[in-house]
Amino acid sequence: VFVSNxxxxxxxxxxxxQPHWRPCPREVDRVVEPRLAELADERRWRSITIERGGLVFAAPSIDTPDVSIWGASAMIVSELLEVVGDLAP
Structure with missing residues (x-):
């Protein structure tokens, strides 16, 4: 991942x-379960500006009803959507 390595x-x-999640409370604040169709909806995608460690850069972001998914997580979602392609509902 950029910057953090x-x-x-x-x-x-x-x-x-439906799985029964048991997230580690030290690592996971909450579990969100957006639908694949929400993630594939291009109207939910945008670019945001991030400033970290003196660097300013654009990062992808997906706005869902529960949370904004951005940066590396959004890039991973984008790659997932490329793989599933037309399977997305």
């Missing part, structure tokens, strides 16, 4: 029922 490995699964 963290390695991010996304995982995707298809399940036939």
């Amino acid at each position: 963290f390695r991010v490995t996304p995982w995707v699964a298809w399940v036939d029922r």
Whole structure:
């Protein structure tokens, strides 16, 4: 990930029922579950300006009803949408 040098490995699964999440409270503030159609809606995408460590840069952002997904997370979502393509409802 730009600036932080963290390695991010996304995982995707298809399940036939709602999972029971048990997030680690030290790492996860809350779980959000946007629908794939919400993420694929181009009207929800925009560019935002971020300033970190003296750098100013544009980052992608997706506005969902529950949360804004931006930066590396938005880029990962974009790549997911490219992979699933027409499968998105």
